[in-house]
Amino acid sequence: MTPFLIDTDPGIDDALALLFAWNSPEIRVEAITTVAGNVSLDAASTNLLRLLALRRPDPRPVVAAGAAGPLARALTTATRYHGEDGLGDLPDWPAVGRLPRSPDAVAVILEAARRHRGDLTIVALGPLTNLALALKADAAVVGRVGRIVAMGGAIDVPGNVTPTAEFNMSVDPEAAHRVLAAGLPLEIVPLDATRQAVLPRAGMRATLARGPGPLASRIQGFSERGFRIAHSDGAQGMALHDPLAVGLAVDPSLGKWEAVRLAIGPDGETLRTSGPPNCRVAKVVESDRFIRLFLDRLCPATRPHGTSS
Numbered sequence: 001m002t003p004f005l006i007d008t009d010p011g012i013d014d015a016l017a018l019l020f021a022w023n024s025p026e027i028r029v030e031a032i033t034t035v036a037g038n039v040s041l042d043a044a045s046t047n048l049l050r051l052l053a054l055r056r057p058d059p060r061p062v063v064a065a066g067a068a069g070p071l072a073r074a075l076t077t078a079t080r081y082h083g084e085d086g087l088g089d090l091p092d093w094p095a096v097g098r099l100p101r102s103p104d105a106v107a108v109i110l111e112a113a114r115r116h117r118g119d120l121t122i123v124a125l126g127p128l129t130n131l132a133l134a135l136k137a138d139a140a141v142v143g144r145v146g147r148i149v150a151m152g153g154a155i156d157v158p159g160n161v162t163p164t165a166e167f168n169m170s171v172d173p174e175a176a177h178r179v180l181a182a183g184l185p186l187e188i189v190p191l192d193a194t195r196q197a198v199l200p201r202a203g204m205r206a207t208l209a210r211g212p213g214p215l216a217s218r219i220q221g222f223s224e225r226g227f228r229i230a231h232s233d234g235a236q237g238m239a240l241h242d243p244l245a246v247g248l249a250v251d252p253s254l255g256k257w258e259a260v261r262l263a264i265g266p267d268g269e270t271l272r273t274s275g276p277p278n279c280r281v282a283k284v285v286e287s288d289r290f291i292r293l294f295l296d297r298l299c300p301a302t303r304p305h306g307t308s309s
């Protein structure tokens with residue numbers, strides 16, 4: 001089982017990505033770090049704790065909070081899409097505590113990188129701030145990890161926050177620039193790929209109906225906002241941005257990749273530029289196979305009472 005560290009800003013599709021990862025037998029999610037992006041850092045951390053309490057993954061990952069804002073600019077959130085709380089504003093989540101201040105995300109990233117070196121896969125589902133800070137703290141250690149798979153960018157397609165920029169890259173372009181400049185084994189999963197991974201509402205409903213229970217109804221509840229907004233924007237379903245990044249990290253053969261050299265523009269545009277490649281980019285996705293895998297793993301059947309794992 002490959003050790004994974006997931007850096008995330010939950011977020012509806014981040015939540016779906018975590019649930020997918022927690023039920024993927026090829027990997028072990030050892031650590032999860034939070035970052036400000038879709039919502040504030042505190043809200044992202046609260047959402048991670050809510051999801052952990054709901055799903056109770058085994059083993060329980062190490063969790064840590066990271067950056068409360070981008071490296072060099074003010075935070076822009078995505079609450080129009082994800083809701084004020086980041087998870088569709090459901091009224092009745094059980095209360096959770098707070099993440100401790102220490103160890104922080106950078107310490108957890110470096111510890112995992114030191115321990116696992118080339119065996120570690122880092123999956124980044126939000127702005128790249130924590131990764132950039134980890135690079136600043138110890139670039140050599142981060143440089144030894146096996147794979148870094150990051151959801152973000154819009155290479156040959158329009159952006160989703162401006163005509164040319166995608167949300168994660170546009171929130172913290174300075175961090176994205178540092179990550180691209182660091183010579184890392186970087187794999188980018190941009191909107192070019194994630195817009196091929198569209199989940200119809202009916203598919204989600206049918207899957208959740210097969211495993212009814214508190215987990216299924218919670219997934220149904222917070223996903224509903226994602227479907228509603230996608231449909232009001234004219235889409236056929238919800239684009240599974242962050243789940244696709246997990247899917248391609250678990251099974252790279254789900255996509256076709258292109259080695260490219262990317263530069264980051266002032267608003268977080270991901271621009272093709274000349275020179276040796278600094279990452280590979282997922283361009284084409286086997287979307288039916290991915291959606292099947294995602295739905296198979298999203299919501300395991302409810303455990304009988306009295307069992308602990």
Ligand code: BDR
Nearest residue numbers: 011014078125167168241
């Ligand atoms: C990305 O932006 C966020 O709103 C999503 O969680 C995803 O990581 C898609 O552009």
Ligand code: CA
Nearest residue numbers: 011014125126
């Ligand atoms: Ca995200």
